[in-house]
Amino acid sequence: MKTVKPFAGVLAPVLTPFKKDLAPDRERFVAHCLWLLEQGIAGLAVFGTTSEANSLSAEERMDLLDALIAGGIRPELLMPGTGCCALTDTMRLTAHAVRNGCGGVLMLPPFYYKPVSDDGLFAHVAEVIERVGDTRLRIYLYHIPPVAVVGYSLDLMERLIKEYPSVVIGLKDSSGNWKNTEAILKRFPGFDVFPGSEVFLLSALRAGGMGCITATANVNGMAVRDLYDRWRTPEADRLQDEITKLRKIIEAYPMIPALKQILAHFRNDPAWAAVRPPLVRLTRTDAQALIAALEQKKFALAA
């Protein structure tokens, strides 16, 4: 019987700050992670899409993970993204995460080749699990077809859960499609499902979900956490409305540069605005419009 739930609540796919030379900025990264935990963030999904992790080499990711642990973050709060195109990279990052005691890993499917079969994706995940060969491994599948294009079908989830019930224990659903999240929750009771946006947080909790893993937690984590804490109260729908409204303001712009711009502005730390190509910063006009829209709002960072 599966009773241990390594993660529950609101997780942040942590933004990765860069220095002027575009190298990852370890100090700002550790400081931001510590701040997120102070905000009530239940887990740090470092090296996700929002983290520009696919613009980082495997070495850069491992170095940043080491820096977090050295910086005092408890590894059981970490859910690093480890899914790469190459089997060997995925294995290496996953083994490194497990060896360091991470609570789990968030695993993209290999996303270059298209189309790929469920058999091929199953073989990939199975190889990683067998080769890592560590009973502490906990995998959350990362389903984000709008970006990765390749995703996990429900049939594939079922095969993986059946074959590796103590390893493949959950999923982040960034399909943006509530029907998909709902179908997963119905079909796999006990599977730890996190929608990839706080817009679906209340619906997910009501349907048996574990919380959410959402980009905006980088700037508005406390309010999202507040809904998680009070979802069974009469306040819940109002709280959901509020956090949804804030998200809508932000997601009118490209999400990652927008979030970095917000941090740069409200922390008075322009270095935060840097992104690594192929992403580009917000234009000055967009940045001003976004900040103006947010100045009217209350949220954690502005407090």
Add this chain to the structure above:
Amino acid sequence: MKTVKPFAGVLAPVLTPFKKDLAPDRERFVAHCLWLLEQGIAGLAVFGTTSEANSLSAEERMDLLDALIAGGIRPELLMPGTGCCALTDTMRLTAHAVRNGCGGVLMLPPFYYKPVSDDGLFAHVAEVIERVGDTRLRIYLYHIPPVAVVGYSLDLMERLIKEYPSVVIGLKDSSGNWKNTEAILKRFPGFDVFPGSEVFLLSALRAGGMGCITATANVNGMAVRDLYDRWRTPEADRLQDEITKLRKIIEAYPMIPALKQILAHFRNDPAWAAVRPPLVRLTRTDAQALIAALEQKKFALAA
């Protein structure tokens, strides 16, 4: 004035053989490359899509490149794929290729984030060029939107050619869309364009293309080379028909496992059939049907 053309003719995106444990098989790889050159292949586009290069780590690619050079392949005949999602990986592989004297590199755009702007892609390629900082660098852009989804627009090509005329000197067009290849050839005279399939070889040569870079050259290179040698003769259309017919037989199946199955069969070397996940081997039924269809045909490997 740009006069040196590092590559012209028929290039093979070389298949990567794997051992039983799915590690790259250096010996078979070197032997296959030497055989391809004997077949009249003008250049080895190692680590392309057909090579399952996106299922290899950066270290595995560099190790295989080193093995080729140690195995006697002249580096100027090599056009390794070096384009990864991460700026730092692309830089590292590109610098390694240049340092080893490769004739050029074939560069995928960073393909995880979508959508991305031409500005972001330009910044990525520009960063790589500036950081590698070696006048010997020659880049062929690798445009393959059916797989990578992210591609190079004609406007982006123009910006890159204008900014780096001695570096960004050509392109492989695997769009599968002749109209796109034709438009590139018309707009950028002197730019070295290779369609990604021999189906377009004759059309490309007639329109000023440099040759082709085609997966089937792994098994039928000599015949494709023959068309390249005789494209101005009255035989050209017939030769084109013949190689197109052979390709159609093969591409009725997933291309990479099909090509590996062909090598495994006609070389009586079953190890060649291995693919790395997320790809899967041909089913036994498909393999038998493919081989039966090819037994009727004459081509290099069967000779």
